[in-house]
Amino acid sequence: MLLLAHNMLTSHVKGVKNGYPMLLKVNEIDEKEIEFSGEFITRMLPRLQWPVLVQVLKDIGKPDLVPAEVPEDAADNEDFLKAAHHALLELDIINGELECPESHMKFPITDGIPNLLIKEEQE
Amino acid sequence: HTHTYIQTDMKLKQLESELQEVAAFTSPKILLEQYPTTPHIAACMLFAMETQFNDVAGKAVADLGVGCGILTVAAAMMGSHYNMGFDIDLDALEIARGNFEEAEIDVDLIQCNLADPLPVQPKSFDTVVMNPPFGTKKNAGIDVLFLERALQLANTAVYSLHKTSTRKFIAKKAKEFGVSMQVVAELKFNIPAMYKFHKHKSVDVEVDFLRFSWD
Numbered sequence: 001m002l003l004l005a006h007n008m009l010t011s012h013v014k015g016v017k018n019g020y021p022m023l024l025k026v027n028e029i030d031e032k033e034i035e036f037s038g039e040f041i042t043r044m045l046p047r048l049q050w051p052v053l054v055q056v057l058k059d060i061g062k063p064d065l066v067p068a069e070v071p072e073d074a075a076d077n078e079d080f081l082k083a084a085h086h087a088l089l090e091l092d093i094i095n096g097e098l099e100c101p102e103s104h105m106k107f108p109i110t111d112g113i114p115n116l117l118i119k120e121e122q123e
Numbered sequence: 124h125t126h127t128y129i130q131t132d133m134k135l136k137q138l139e140s141e142l143q144e145v146a147a148f149t150s151p152k153i154l155l156e157q158y159p160t161t162p163h164i165a166a167c168m169l170f171a172m173e174t175q176f177n178d179v180a181g182k183a184v185a186d187l188g189v190g191c192g193i194l195t196v197a198a199a200m201m202g203s204h205y206n207m208g209f210d211i212d213l214d215a216l217e218i219a220r221g222n223f224e225e226a227e228i229d230v231d232l233i234q235c236n237l238a239d240p241l242p243v244q245p246k247s248f249d250t251v252v253m254n255p256p257f258g259t260k261k262n263a264g265i266d267v268l269f270l271e272r273a274l275q276l277a278n279t280a281v282y283s284l285h286k287t288s289t290r291k292f293i294a295k296k297a298k299e300f301g302v303s304m305q306v307v308a309e310l311k312f313n314i315p316a317m318y319k320f321h322k323h324k325s326v327d328v329e330v331d332f333l334r335f336s337w338d
Contacts, residue, residue, distance in 0.1 A: 005231040012241065037204055040183075043182075047278075089205070113234055
């Protein structure tokens with residue numbers, strides 16, 4: 001699971017009012033190389049919650065990979081776009097856990113796949 | 124014009140032949156209506172989505188009910204930049220992952236029940252593509268539920284397969300959801316006799332390839 005996915009995922013536990021963002025605990029992380037596209041990062045920026053990315057990088061022990069705020073010239077700022085690309089698309093969470101911030105229900109990430117089935121549906 | 128047509132035709136054929144490598148379900152589950160999308164249909168769909176509508180290359184594409192992942196492999200081959208696949212069935216997700224590794228594409232996979240509210244922020248993706256369950260077994264209405272979920276996720280367009288016999292009903296639902304619906308193609312979906320209750324060797328089902336959008 002990439003951090004771009006973490007930025008998109010939200011808790012859907014019944015009755016939870018504020019299930020975003022999910023807390024992330026990482027046991028195993030892989031780094032991979034993905035083809036860079038500044039255009040893609042620029043396309044995604046308006047849909048992202050930047051402070052959530054900044055916080056989750058801190059939580060998983062990788063602070064300072066990206067600036068605290070999106071620079072005004074983001075679309076033309078290659079250094080920024082490359083840093084965002086790396087943080088969002090090149091860190092792969094292999095094993096760990098997502099946790100609903102409100103109900104504290106936990107969802108395991110195994111072999112890279114988060115299991116977001118609600119507990120009663122989990123075997 | 125003939126020259127362009129031949130080139131286009133070759134690209135489509137090449138896509139279809141590469142999709143032949145994608146493995147299908149080893150033991151399909153009847154309640155989940157796991158009928159594999161054929162390489163031919165997957166190639167036709169993603170090719171049209173890109174060449175007619177520019178909805179694939181460089182885009183974030185989600186696949187609801189990803190199954191063995193053939194639509195997502197086709198999306199990646201047509202140049203999508205980020206893919207996410209959702210399925211309730213871990214066995215299917217593991218087959219999908221094997222297919223993605225084989226095709227050397229990176230896909231985020233999420234195990235979740237698409238009948239529940241989506242565990243994803245709305246409008247996270249540009250495009251959603253899916254071959255939803257037709258909802259003809261014990262899960263009537265699941266096709267429309269998938270459509271509703273897909274429309275929550277997409278910014279630009281949703282592409283889906285629905286039985287031609289349900290076209291009027293789906294059009295009515297599209298209107299209720301505030302989107303326009305376009306029949307991109309009419310396809311014949313050959314459902315092989317994978318399950319014991321099928322009396323015939325295989326059966327052709329007429330299927331609409333539909334595009335839903337806000338324009």
